[in-house]
Amino acid sequence: MHICVVGTGYVGLVTGACLADFGISVTCVDNDEAKIAKLLDGEIPIYEPGLDSLVEKNAKAGRLHFATELAPAIQNALAIFIAVGTPPKNDGSADLSYVVQVAESIADNLTGYKVVVTKSTVPIGTGQLIEKIISERTNGSHPFSVVSNPEFLREGSAIEDFMRPDRVVIGARDPQAIAIMKDIYSPLYLIETPFVITNVESSELIKYASNAFLATKITFINEVAELCERLGADVHHVARGMGLDKRIGPKFLHPGPGYGGSCFPKDTQAMTEIARDAGRPFKIVETVVEVNEKIKAGLIDRVRSAVGDSLSGKTVAVLGLSFKPETDDMRESPAIPLVETLVADGARIRAFDPVAMESARALLPPEVEYCSDSYDAVEGADAMVIVTEWNEFRSLDMERIRSSLKKAVVVDLRNVYKPDKMREQGFDYHSIGRSAKDLP
Numbered sequence: 001m002h003i004c005v006v007g008t009g010y011v012g013l014v015t016g017a018c019l020a021d022f023g024i025s026v027t028c029v030d031n032d033e034a035k036i037a038k039l040l041d042g043e044i045p046i047y048e049p050g051l052d053s054l055v056e057k058n059a060k061a062g063r064l065h066f067a068t069e070l071a072p073a074i075q076n077a078l079a080i081f082i083a084v085g086t087p088p089k090n091d092g093s094a095d096l097s098y099v100v101q102v103a104e105s106i107a108d109n110l111t112g113y114k115v116v117v118t119k120s121t122v123p124i125g126t127g128q129l130i131e132k133i134i135s136e137r138t139n140g141s142h143p144f145s146v147v148s149n150p151e152f153l154r155e156g157s158a159i160e161d162f163m164r165p166d167r168v169v170i171g172a173r174d175p176q177a178i179a180i181m182k183d184i185y186s187p188l189y190l191i192e193t194p195f196v197i198t199n200v201e202s203s204e205l206i207k208y209a210s211n212a213f214l215a216t217k218i219t220f221i222n223e224v225a226e227l228c229e230r231l232g233a234d235v236h237h238v239a240r241g242m243g244l245d246k247r248i249g250p251k252f253l254h255p256g257p258g259y260g261g262s263c264f265p266k267d268t269q270a271m272t273e274i275a276r277d278a279g280r281p282f283k284i285v286e287t288v289v290e291v292n293e294k295i296k297a298g299l300i301d302r303v304r305s306a307v308g309d310s311l312s313g314k315t316v317a318v319l320g321l322s323f324k325p326e327t328d329d330m331r332e333s334p335a336i337p338l339v340e341t342l343v344a345d346g347a348r349i350r351a352f353d354p355v356a357m358e359s360a361r362a363l364l365p366p367e368v369e370y371c372s373d374s375y376d377a378v379e380g381a382d383a384m385v386i387v388t389e390w391n392e393f394r395s396l397d398m399e400r401i402r403s404s405l406k407k408a409v410v411v412d413l414r415n416v417y418k419p420d421k422m423r424e425q426g427f428d429y430h431s432i433g434r435s436a437k438d439l440p
């Protein structure tokens with residue numbers, strides 16, 4: 001079977017490499033010529049653990065191909081996976097222009113029966129829109145089916161998530177398309193992955209509802225953390241006490257600097273737009289979006305109050321720039337507004353991230369100084385701020401950090417360290433939701 005994956009970004013490249021690893025012949029297409037040139041050269045354009053060896057293995061085996069030309073890839077494929085971006089428009093709704101472009105190209109190159117699969121996160125009704133575009137452009141000359149197959153992988157553990165997902169969701173009407181999708185995912189069938197087979201609209205909504213729910217859970221614990229600070233409680237004890245309840249579960253109950261990344265911010269916004277358009281505003285998610293913005297905006301106050309009244313002329317070491325560990329993705333990273341405000345307030349920034357500094361350069365103010373490691377970043381700084389919980393920040397030599405800092409101030413936005421221990425070591429330590437003084 002031949003498959004074409006259109007869009008070779010975080011989702012498309014992982015999807016293509018994993019499907020090739022299932023034994024399928026895959027062509028990954030992207031209109032970004034530089035990206036494809038890198039891939040043809042054996043270079044992986046993004047940081048994703050394990051992806052380099054998976055791509056290399058399957059390219060060598062002749063199952064994974066890269067191209068910029070869409071037409072031949074469509075003509076040769078039985079199934080075409082659309083994995084292009086669906087970024088937010090100014091009003092928060094999803095920009096479908098890339099998806100529409102691909103649907104038009106598919107229509108123009110339809111040579112026989114094809115399954116058109118949306119892997120991109122798309123608003124409810126997009127499957128119907130794709131069907132309409134293809135039908136109208138081809139005058140019904142060739143049969144095709146549209147399938148929704150949302151992706152749930154997490155950057156940083158994308159391959160494991162794709163190879164061992166909690167579920168595979170397939171939204172389709174046509175039994176032949178469902179059979180082809182089951183065939184594509186047969187290795188997952190064998191390991192007893194649950195399959196949710198439903199209609200296109202339900203499938204499209206499953207993706208948005210899932211992300212909106214997870215963003216709600218994160219925001220919920222972030223608000224609990226703020227309450228803990230006022231009430232003398234410890235958010236980790238509260239989260240553990242809540243999470244042991246099987247109805248709640250322990251995941252996504254870790255407080256932090258507000259959710260970021262390429263999905264939650266845009267998908268929660270899009271969800272509110274979709275609901276408003278449907279005439280039934282989604283109040284909870286609207287509030288989540290608003291609260292998350294407030295939490296992110298409040299980070300600067302945490303740093304300000306830790307450093308002292310004015311940031312002007314102060315040096316702040318920022319550890320971690322990507323929106324989460326194990327990725328170089330900077331999209332909607334909480335580090336961006338934080339660093340921008342610190343620079344605007346006159347602070348000098350010495351930043352370090354294990355993999356995201358190259359992508360950060362394009363997004364952060366030019367004044368930011370990029371350092372060779374954490375110890376280099378804290379040299380002479382008035383405070384150290386941990387923004388991303390990379391593993392290497394969990395076991396820093398704190399004596400060395402203290403002696404390198406000008407002032408022993410640490411703002412830990414990921415609660416990586418223990419407050420008591422940090423204070424014992426002579427730090428003025430600030431974290432999130434841990435005001436309890438009498439923990440047993």
Ligand SMILES: NC(=O)c1ccc[n+]([C@@H]2O[C@H](COP(=O)([O-])OP(=O)(O)OC[C@H]3O[C@@H](n4cnc5c(N)ncnc54)[C@H](O)[C@@H]3O)[C@@H](O)[C@H]2O)c1
Pocket residue numbers: 006007008009010011012029030031032035083084085086098101102119120121122151152153154155262263
């Ligand atoms: N990143 C994630 O963790 C994640 C997880 C689940 C779902 N998603 C969804 O998957 C989709 C893709 O996300 P991503 O993070 O991989 O995006 P991305 O920006 O990393 O990749 C998108 C790619 O599509 C390419 N592209 C755009 N238009 C094209 C066209 N007409 N022809 C060929 N290539 C084209 C771009 O050049 C880019 O390389 C989005 O809808 C996103 O919401 C993302």
